[in-house]
Amino acid sequence: MTRATAFWVQAPGQGMLRTAEIPEPGRDDVVIRTLHTGISRGTESLVFRGEVPVSERDRMRAPFQEGDFPGPVKYGYLNVGVVERGPSDVQGRTVYTLYPHQSEFVVPRSAVAPVPESVPARRAVLAGTVETAVNVLWDAAPLVGDRVAVIGAGMVGCAVARLAGGIPGAQVVVVDVDRDKAEVCERLGVAFAQPDDVPRDRDVVIDTSGSERGLQLALESAATEGEIVEASWFGDRSVRLELGGAFHSKRLTIRSSQVGMVSPRRRGTRSTADRLALALRLLDDPAFDALLTGRSSWRELPEVMAAIASGASPGLCHTIDWGDAA
Known part of the structure; x- marks a missing residue:
């Protein structure tokens, strides 16, 4: 079984890198090698500090979260990677996935959204924000x-x-x-x-x-x-x-206003997949690079997350590079 590296919040205020086991993909699955993840400063800081209310813990679960609040929990949803194995329509494509900070993972094909070729991979981590x-x-x-x-x-x-x-x-x-x-x-x-x-x-x-x-x-x-x-x-x-x-x-x-459901004004005509595809198309705009204000290696992720959650590291979107994590 393949192994990968993942970031976990062990307890409020305490993050660490852990080994993750990657299962063999099924027929309708894809294997993703992560290029970049982004830190959602607001939500991920609340998660890191253990401030998710008990009443909201079920609603606040990320699509591929492991563990439970306040921890240990593997949380995140701004992930851009390359399809290493999968159906021919996405094989080798750069894709966006609502997946936590992890170097490699397996998800259903339906869970990934192809990134337009005109959108740089690092900018594509903003897809969740633009959505x-x-x-x-x-x-x-x-x-x-x-x-x-x-x-x-x-x-x-x-x-x-x-x-x-x-x-x-x-x-x-x-x-x-x-x-x-x-x-x-x-x-x-x-x-x-x-x-x-x-x-x-x-x-x-x-x-x-x-x-x-x-x-x-x-x-x-x-x-x-x-x-x-x-x-x-x-x-x-x-x-x-x-x-x-x-x-x-x-x-x-x-x-x-909350992104968990499509706005009532468009719920009858747009799905969440439609909304995400629109966000990715809108990122064909170099002005959004102004939101990318910091980057670090995956090795520094525990320290970076702690600094962001404490307010010691200001900025907008801080990206994590996973290119050498294989």
């Missing part, structure tokens, strides 16, 4: 000429802003406390503002900040009868909002 952004925008449904505010310049917020910026006449501003994110927003072709300078009366406000203050700022930025789409996930943290003031007089609405 989330697609779902957020299907939920938010901005229109031509809308004034859009995205609160939080993380991976998802920046992806939402880039896609929303393609709507004719749309005025998109990303709001973040970190001045350094202004450079990223410039590369994405959208405006940047700090919280004190956020424009008001936005037709669409999307919060991706993962912070209590960010959501409050989203409420303050919305136009009358506006809808605030909450795309963050707070894990087991409580959030306190000030719902006095203009909240009722402006008839504001807060609604959640």
Whole structure:
């Protein structure tokens, strides 16, 4: 039996590399050799810190997760690799899979999505992020000429802003406390503002900040009868909002957006596979390289994950290179 290397969260705040046994593939399976994985800063940090609420542990399971929260657990879903063995239509192809950090693995053919040849393999790790952004925008449904505010310049917020910026006449501003994110927003072709300078009366406000203050700022930025789409996930943290003031007089609405199900606006006509294929096509855009802000060898993954989860390693998408892990 073939052996591979995988990353596990042994216990909250403790990660390690472990040996994984690779089974022989079945007739409808593919064998993938991983090229790159990406770290989803928000969700994977919550998992690493052991902050997945007991009530959400079943819903939060990744498609190929092993173990259970809070640990030991093998978790992750941003994986790009090459098909080493499989059906002729994908043999040798670069593919995206919702698989954890592991050097080699076997999954059903139906679980992989071919990466367009025009999309570099490392950029393709953003497919899950862009897929989330697609779902957020299907939920938010901005229109031509809308004034859009995205609160939080993380991976998802920046992806939402880039896609929303393609709507004719749309005025998109990303709001973040970190001045350094202004450079990223410039590369994405959208405006940047700090919280004190956020424009008001936005037709669409999307919060991706993962912070209590960010959501409050989203409420303050919305136009009358506006809808605030909450795309963050707070894990087991409580959030306190000030719902006095203009909240009722402006008839504001807060609604959640989550990638686990296709947005109701498209659920009758799009599958999750359709949504992922769209995200991969949208990544044929060099501007998304602005979201790739760090890279490390798989050997450093335990230390890298700990630094990201603690906030000691800032940035957007940190990728892990597995090319020499065979």
